[in-house]
Amino acid sequence: MVTFDHRDPGTPEQEWADSKALRVVPELDLEGVDRAVVFAAHPDDETLGAGGTVHRLIQNGAAVRVIVATLGEKSHPDSPTHTQESLSRVRHQEMAEAVGAITAGCVTPEYLALPDGGLTAEALAGPINDAVAWAAHGNQPLAVVTWVKDGHPDHEVLAEQVRQTAGAAAVRCVQYPIWWWHWGTPNKLPRGLVHVTLSDEDRDAKQQALEHHASQVRPLSDQPGDEVLLGPHILEHFERDREYFILAAPHQTPVFNRVHTESEDPWNVDSSRYEHRKRDVLTASLPRELYPRALDIGCSTGALTAQLAARVDVMTAVDASDVALDKARARLAERGLKNVQLRNAVLPEQWDPEWTGLDLIVVSEVGYFCSPEQWKELLTLCTKALSPDGHLVLCHWRHPIKDWPLDGDDVHREARRRRTLTRLVEHREADFEIDIYTRTRRGRA
Incomplete structure (x- = not known):
């Protein structure tokens, strides 16, 4: 828990303004957003964190709801x-x-009137479910909420409940930091940070809105106990020509069920030269000719699974989408492959503890569909599940991944940090990279 002294200047705005990393943060795509629901834990959160963006959405013709919890x-x-x-x-x-x-x-805020400092998932569940369901009827719906790691308990409880609900409904979710600007540092930005560039009109509307939050930006009186909450050293972080958000990882099942329903071959695995080459390079890079037990994570329609099956005695292939697994099942049956068991699971949450002593684990084009925390956990589980001489294969697209917090370089960078893993194979080219690891033996650096 982070607490704040109103006299503490925190990280100076100039230090943020000088940050090169902050200046190259990618833009959040608002094109086509026709419904957005904006959640605030307290009055003023919505204005500080997303006021200019809300103004932009309204100007673009989107229907917007603003909900304040306390x-x-x-x-x-x-x-x-x-x-x-x-x-x-x-x-x-x-x-x-x-x-x-x-x-x-155009919008009247909706008040949940829940206790300040006492938000709970149970009290929030109903209103959030209703609001997200409304947004989900849009063509490009968006949920906007406080950041789950902002350092305030109300911000975090609200953010986590919205993240889960939006993810399950396949509604894109972005989270805006408030207190992080006060306690964070420019040399350690959150994964999945994006920005919205504000016009002069957006900034003017935001400034007018802040003035209306008079009990926050000015003292209640000149008496002790009525001091200003948001002094100039805090407000300066919200006077920029940009607003920043952190992408929340969607729930994989509804997203990928929809993707595989809308297209017979959403990734062009059967027609793309990139896909064919990537699979050929991956299988050619495997250090062993045959693996007794293997796990293929994120198998989709089973194109790589079928190719790996020729090198494996018994394999389990996992995907979050039932629709994708049905297509994989048909592919395997058509080729007469009977050594593959297909499993529906969202990882790492539904990791099977019986997946141990595995000789090969393949994580191809799926690591960036996790949140940073989920990827760290999944990587740990994979490492522990390897046999002493087993191999962990990571293969990922190297270009930006839209609307997800990680990209391929992030995924592979995290693996390279692990002292529990020793890299055996490294292959990198413009479009994809492949790393193959084994568990680090005792005594190895």
């Missing part, structure tokens, strides 16, 4: 002039005026 009534526990009840009434009105400013009067 009224931030515990912000001044020692106030001599305001009770929690009176401050709730003030914040209610300020929120309405601020949202009106960033939406040109």
